[in-house]
Amino acid sequence: MEDADKRISGPTDDQQGRYDLSAVVVPLLKGVLYLEDSPAQWSALLGLQARVRDYVAVLGLELVLDEAEGYAFLRSRLEGPDAERLPRLVARRQLTFPVSLLLALLRKKLAEFDASGAETRLILSRDEVVELIRVFLPADSNETRMIDQVDAHLNKIIDLGFVRRLRGQEQMYEVRRILKAFVDAQWLAEFDQRLAEYRGQLEQRGEASDG
Numbered sequence: 001m002e003d004a005d006k007r008i009s010g011p012t013d014d015q016q017g018r019y020d021l022s023a024v025v026v027p028l029l030k031g032v033l034y035l036e037d038s039p040a041q042w043s044a045l046l047g048l049q050a051r052v053r054d055y056v057a058v059l060g061l062e063l064v065l066d067e068a069e070g071y072a073f074l075r076s077r078l079e080g081p082d083a084e085r086l087p088r089l090v091a092r093r094q095l096t097f098p099v100s101l102l103l104a105l106l107r108k109k110l111a112e113f114d115a116s117g118a119e120t121r122l123i124l125s126r127d128e129v130v131e132l133i134r135v136f137l138p139a140d141s142n143e144t145r146m147i148d149q150v151d152a153h154l155n156k157i158i159d160l161g162f163v164r165r166l167r168g169q170e171q172m173y174e175v176r177r178i179l180k181a182f183v184d185a186q187w188l189a190e191f192d193q194r195l196a197e198y199r200g201q202l203e204q205r206g207e208a209s210d211g
Contacts, residue, residue, distance in 0.1 A: 024048055025055060028063070028074050032161045032178055035070030045072060069177045095156075098133075102153050103162065104195070105132045106175050107183040122175040123166065129154060129173065136195070 024045050027033055035042040045052065045065070053063050062077040095103070109132065113122045130150050154173065157163045162179045166172040 021048060021051055021055060024052055028052070028056075028072065032071055032073045042070070042072075064181060066181065069180070071176075071178045071181075073178070073181075096153075098149065099153050099156050101136065102129070102133055102150075103157060103179070103183065106157075106163070107179050110175050110177070110179060124173050124175065126150070126154070126171045126173070
């Protein structure tokens with residue numbers, strides 16, 4: 001346990017030599033850095049985080065680092081007129097309606113999972129994911145087509161880094177805890193209202209397709 005604490009708390013002299021500032025910032029500019037995926041880089045980030053924060057601030061970015069959950073990423077820091085004048089280094093991604101809905105459902109599932117005090121990792125099968133979204137689809141939806149669409153939405157969410165497949169278990173998925181940073185508590189508090197809106201949109205789409 002002591003060795004694990006040392007590994008996570010900060011870089012060793014050897015790691016400090018191998019991981020300079022750019023070796024930590026460049027991966028962050030590309031996406032999320034996870035402790036479990038890259039312990040050595042994570043350790044270096046903890047030791048260099050003050051320098052990382054100063055460096056990315058010049059670029060109009062801020063470092064979001066959650067040591068408890070084991071993830072870090074960059075997001076735009078500036079708002080207002082100044083933000084519009086600067087080129088965006090971290091791109092905003094426009095999500096389709098079904099992907100947004102599935103992300104919302106997974107976030108609610110994660111909140112319920114945390115409240116239950118169960119295991120630390122939320123693992124869902126593809127069938128369980130299908131069931132999450134099934135109740136929001138018209139009763140006469142084509143089952144095969146729906147499952148194919150869920151697979152496509154899941155692949156998109158995997159690309160975004162919010163979910164990952166378990167190794168050797170293609171039909172099992174882990175909901176990554178970074179989702180909590182993107183779908184916050186205030187958003188979740190309005191979840192019921194949002195789901196009612198989603199349901200209405202889905203019903204309208206179903207009626208339009210019938211017509």
